[in-house]
Amino acid sequence: MKLSYVYILECADGTYYTGVTSNLTKRLFRHETGFYPTCYTVTRRPVSLVFYAEFTNICIAIEKEKQIKKWSKAKKKALINGDFDALPNLAKKDFGK
Template identity: 60%
Template sequence: MELSYIYILKCSDGTFYTGVTSDLEQRVQEHQGGKHGDSYTAQRLPVELVYFCSFTDINLAIEFEKKIKKWSRAKKLALIESRYDDLPALAKKVFKK
């Protein structure tokens, strides 16, 4: 059974990059080495791995990655900091009156 990983990198400019891979260590090294020179992370080195989780089904990993990419910075920080109880509240839209 091959594992897949969702990961979040913190870039040097403070932004986050979310990805999915089957080889986490190699993928982080590729990001850190600027393997793809025109990529988001290559322009924001160095990067730091701040979160990852594993999946036994690549389709579930891809689905979760797509969800995280749409999250606000505050919600991503809650996930990174293991503040899971905060996640539902951060999903609610606040409307200005």
């Protein structure tokens, strides 16, 4: 059974990068070394791994990655901190404005 990972990196500028991979160690090394010159993280190094989740189905991992990428920074931070009860109440859109 091959595992896939959804991961979140915190960049030096305080932003988050969400990705999916089948080899987390190799992918993290590539982010840290700027292996992909057009990647979001290349100009925001150093990066640190702040969250990852394992999946046995790559299709579900990709679906979750796409979902997390749409989340607000506050919602991503709640996920990173394990504050799962807060997730439903943290919407990307601020309807109060």
